[in-house]
Amino acid sequence: MNDRLLFKPGHTACAGCGQAIAARIVIETAGPNTIIANNTGCLEVFTTRYPESAWNVPWIHSLFENAPAVASGIEAALIYMGKKEGVNIIAQAGDGGTADIGLQALSGMWERGQDILSICYDNEAYENTGIQRSGATPYGTNTTTTPVGAKSTGNLRSKKNIPEIAVAHGIPYVATASVAFIQDLQRKVKKAISIKGSKYIQIHVPCPLGWRHQANETLLVAKLAVETGLYPLIEYENGNFLSCRKITPKPVEEYLKIQGRFKHLLNNPQELKKIQDIADNNIKKYALKMESQ
Amino acid sequence: MKEFLEGSRAVAEIIKLCKPGVISAYPITPQTHIVEELAQMVANGELSSQFINVESEHSAASVVLGASATGVRTFTATSSQGLFYMGEVIFNIAGVRLPLVMTCANRAISAPINIWNDQQDSISLRDAGWIQLYAENVQESADFHLIGYRVSEDKSIMLPVMICMDGFILTHGIESVDMPKQAQVDKFLPAYKALYKLDPSEPLTMGILADPDYYMEARYAIHATFKDVLELLPKVSQEFSDIFGRDYKDLLVEEYFTKDAEKVIVAMGSVCGTIKEVVDELRAKGKKVGLLRIISYRPFPYARIYEALKNVSKVAILDKSVSLGAYAPLASEIKSVFSNKKKLPKVISSFVAGLGGRDITLESIREIFRKLNAKELVQEFIDLKPELLKEQYE
């Protein structure tokens, strides 16, 4: 903890917001010598409504999709002034701002290899505008633009794999994290900022409003996403698979049944099987399963 | 010392003398020569700027936004589709109140795709909160960038400036230019010291959400600042003249034989050179004609234009852009200058010319003067090809 609160109370996130927890952990871990460029989204709206600001570090919001480019300008300016040393730059966004509308600017920044940590707070939909589907929305999710109906069982597409897209850019550090595993998140942020170059951390942050679970279940939901294999916690360094969080896999129903967004799938064995397959593929692909002792 | 320089080269030389900390750009014709020259200067070690190549104009504008917010002088240049792709960033830079200078190498807008000059691009962004100055020639193109920084960074202004120079005609045209010396530039434009910046030693929150309780005042404040720009431009012009010896008068408009004129064309940019030639020719024949050149399109100098045109009986407005389905942009604004005024021209006719690089010749200008008769023309397109208009899609 820093003596000065870097993320102040009095912001207007929903009760139990996973993103608010993660955002605070990120900035507290990065410390006061950090400048943040923030895309438009929940985080921006609930932390900076004039004349209030939750941020006790230099912070700028420009648009929905340009935080990586704004951050690039910040880095260039600091280098020009000879003030880059010891200053962390974070470009942060939600999953829509990362996987969809902001992917181009993010790719450009990664390709330039700028010394910036990009963070994606992944709550798997456009929660701020009312829970519409994004490229990071998982298969089968009931959102307001992939509603369930007589001819629909929710989102038709699988979640876009941004971490692997990041790795393909050849950036030195890529990780996924979860708000359920805070020490792991802290470690990853610490590690990322210790590495020079572009880094990417994608943090799974449940949204009680959009996912339709109780406010006090945020950590439980996030934990089950990891423990079912649906949200693997993985780490790449210099393009090499470094580590993953080992799990004793639980059936996906345990994760799905406590969220309203998946309720429609519970009596649909065919659809459940497809989601179990996604988890099983992850478990196999990343060797998530804990070896029996 | 005067030298022959391509317009883009002259602009790049001036930018170099302004010592921007960060330059970012994405290539688009006809802006490319400017940023290529700057990239070469950085590569040669003549210029210590950070030069950031980006994946789009959207990011180019965002990079300079971020750099300006961090407290350094910045530069970018674009054109046409590039300016449109920057569009939301353009509004954003002004809204966050960040000073910077950008060149718009004026070019037509697609579709049909066309790389040649008109002014549809910058005109379409007129409401973005940027100061817009239109250059007539290469010398002005260079000088206005220097003036742009001086105005943009003024503590009472803090708004971005777009220097509009006609694509190809000015960006690729070679003219004799008087390039200033570094010491003169340093005197006119001191090192940039930001009024507010992203700095860990003094955290600030920028780009904040304003709800209905605050939004209007934030927008009004920009609008009101433009009135200050109208007052500042003549002062900066005087300072410029004192140091560099070139007098742009009030920097709002240029009056060319308007005092006793019966017929005046109002226009912006390089076409004014052509108009001046025709004015000289007709004056030699005893015709009382003149030109009112708009330099500052934003802020729009209503009062100054009124003074210049109130005693003129026939006014032609030449637009190199259109507002499809309405009066051409400059024409509608000139017309609005005279609403509720006692003195006003008998005729205010609108002419659209030069779209997509169609040459505006001496004869085109003569035709406008000829057509400027007792009867007001609502809107006329000059040099249209009637035979093409008869063709039909089958």
Next chain:
Amino acid sequence: MFGPLIVKPEKSKGDKTGSWRIKVRPKYLQKNCIACKMCLLVCPENCIIGKEKNAFSTDYNFCKGCGLCAVVCPKADIEMVEEESLEDKKGMAK
């Protein structure tokens, strides 16, 4: 003239989001606390203070009553209690 809209964070007092609580609020029993700081770490509001054992508390001016601190506490030393049944109301947001 108004603007630019730039906020100095030290001047921001924050919204009194404690008024959002409708049902329950956390009660710090301060009996079995081991100062693991998990409550503090998971609080989305960052409104929990405390360093020593059995000395953690929340600022009810900001606490939205999400209950994550009570869920995460390994010693069950935080209880969610009904707003009305609270005998001591002096900590309530004014």
